[in-house]
Amino acid sequence: MVEFTDADREAVYKAIYARRDIRRFRDDPIPERILERLVDAAHHAPSVGFSQPWDLIVISDEETKRAVKSIADRAIAAAEAGYKEPRKSEYAALKLEGILESPLNICVTCDPTRGAPHVLGRSSMKRTDVYSTCLAVQNLWLAARAEGVGVGWVSVLYPSELQELLEIPPHVKPVAYLCLGYPEAGFPEEPVLETEGWRERLERETIVHDERWEAKTEPKNAADSAER
Amino acid sequence: MVEFTDADREAVYKAIYARRDIRRFRDDPIPERILERLVDAAHHAPSVGFSQPWDLIVISDEETKRAVKSIADRAIAAAEAGYKEPRKSEYAALKLEGILESPLNICVTCDPTRGAPHVLGRSSMKRTDVYSTCLAVQNLWLAARAEGVGVGWVSVLYPSELQELLEIPPHVKPVAYLCLGYPEAGFPEEPVLETEGWRERLERETIVHDERWEAKTEPKNAADSAER
Numbered sequence: 001m002v003e004f005t006d007a008d009r010e011a012v013y014k015a016i017y018a019r020r021d022i023r024r025f026r027d028d029p030i031p032e033r034i035l036e037r038l039v040d041a042a043h044h045a046p047s048v049g050f051s052q053p054w055d056l057i058v059i060s061d062e063e064t065k066r067a068v069k070s071i072a073d074r075a076i077a078a079a080e081a082g083y084k085e086p087r088k089s090e091y092a093a094l095k096l097e098g099i100l101e102s103p104l105n106i107c108v109t110c111d112p113t114r115g116a117p118h119v120l121g122r123s124s125m126k127r128t129d130v131y132s133t134c135l136a137v138q139n140l141w142l143a144a145r146a147e148g149v150g151v152g153w154v155s156v157l158y159p160s161e162l163q164e165l166l167e168i169p170p171h172v173k174p175v176a177y178l179c180l181g182y183p184e185a186g187f188p189e190e191p192v193l194e195t196e197g198w199r200e201r202l203e204r205e206t207i208v209h210d211e212r213w214e215a216k217t218e219p220k221n222a223a224d225s226a227e228r
Numbered sequence: 229m230v231e232f233t234d235a236d237r238e239a240v241y242k243a244i245y246a247r248r249d250i251r252r253f254r255d256d257p258i259p260e261r262i263l264e265r266l267v268d269a270a271h272h273a274p275s276v277g278f279s280q281p282w283d284l285i286v287i288s289d290e291e292t293k294r295a296v297k298s299i300a301d302r303a304i305a306a307a308e309a310g311y312k313e314p315r316k317s318e319y320a321a322l323k324l325e326g327i328l329e330s331p332l333n334i335c336v337t338c339d340p341t342r343g344a345p346h347v348l349g350r351s352s353m354k355r356t357d358v359y360s361t362c363l364a365v366q367n368l369w370l371a372a373r374a375e376g377v378g379v380g381w382v383s384v385l386y387p388s389e390l391q392e393l394l395e396i397p398p399h400v401k402p403v404a405y406l407c408l409g410y411p412e413a414g415f416p417e418e419p420v421l422e423t424e425g426w427r428e429r430l431e432r433e434t435i436v437h438d439e440r441w442e443a444k445t446e447p448k449n450a451a452d453s454a455e456r
Contacts, residue, residue, distance in 0.1 A: 001414045002246040004374045011239035012374040016269050016367050018230040041244050048383055050421040052430050057437040075352040083346055118311055121383040124303040128383045134362030139244050146232045146240035155276055155349040155356045167441045186229045193278040202280050209285040213396045
């Protein structure tokens with residue numbers, strides 16, 4: 001049986017704690033063998049009924065990336081328009097995506113027909129196909145961190161436009177749009193949104209409940225309070 | 229900056245490849261310090277707009293576990309009733325959950341109001357809160373593997389009944405119900421559903437697309453074909 005030494009265990013935690021959402025990339029490419037390892041890591045995620053509902057569309061074409069960037073630009077502008085000050089200015093100052101700078105983009109999709117109609121374990125919880133797809137993303141993200149490869153998840157995108165652009169069939173849904181590359185300035189020690197004062201990490205006590213749901217008071221960030 | 233040695237990188241892949249869905253547990257408890265490390269690993273997942281929408285309800289009470297088990301028993305029976313032979317018998321022979329045997333159960337929920345109304349990055353992709361919650365589950369699952377702790381995700385459950393039982397408020401949704409404990413017979417080399425002939429792992433070529441969605445033919449398993 002596979003055993004884990006203390007050093008192995010620490011390495012797994014290191015990947016978990018040192019993983020960051022990266023938005024500034026160098027332009028040197030990711031070697032093919034490393035990309036394959038990342039894809040294989042994603043593909044070895046757990047999935048409901050072993051359905052493996054994920055697909056990965058690997059994009060390096062400049063024209064496609066520019067088209068995705070233009071979708072993101074509009075989604076970012078739309079979100080900005082919805083914020084009140086001081087959030088609006090803070091939001092506008094953030095770099096939210098590195099679509100063009102990153103050498104590779106990967107769109108991770110979910111195909112609910114994979115292994116259907118009777119996917120084991122999905123009849124009572126319908127969206128476990130999407131949940132499985134997300135587990136694959138996290139495998140890829142952690143493997144990438146261990147490889148020194150940065151990953152940024154771009155969610156300021158209109159999925160239906162992405163679907164059309166990438167010719168994804170109607171029954172398959174884009175779940176994640178990832179930018180991959182070597183980070184321009186390494187991996188920050190803290191999440192950028194924490195460093196920038198956007199939001200703080202919650203205390204563990206806030207999110208752990210004993211036996212039953214317990215009402216907790218969520219500490220409000222200064223900027224959140226101002227917004228409300 | 230945190231650096232990864234080759235050995236560190238291999239350890240991360242080891243956790244990814246040796247992780248399994250465990251359904252048979254020994255009854256010895258998980259030490260509190262290990263549980264805390266697993267919770268912290270989950271809590272350090274990426275989340276949309278750093279919203280951290282997850283909560284973890286840690287359950288060890290026998291009565292609660294028996295109530296959850298009875299929900300699962302009905303969901304399992306309902307799914308079995310829907311299968312044709314030979315899938316029906318194959319399904320009936322599988323052990324699908326270890327709710328009572330495992331010393332700890334954890335219900336992971338998603339609170340869409342955390343950091344709302346304007347969660348950065350969620351306006352254009354609404355369910356990124358649930359996606360973030362799933363990333364937390366995978367962090368916990370991989371950390372558990374490195375600790376030698378088995379995790380089994382039970383999705384044959386009716387979430388609305390779970391919600392009522394655990395007194396989860398209506399706006400918060402149960403995403404994952406996990407059983408945790410030391411595996412009775414170690415971690416199998418392959419997923420149980422693969423060993424049992426339920427379904428095979430897809431070839432990498434089946435799930436990777438170059439630049440655009442490419443139509444692929446999904447190899448059918450014998451049992452799937454029989455079912456259709």
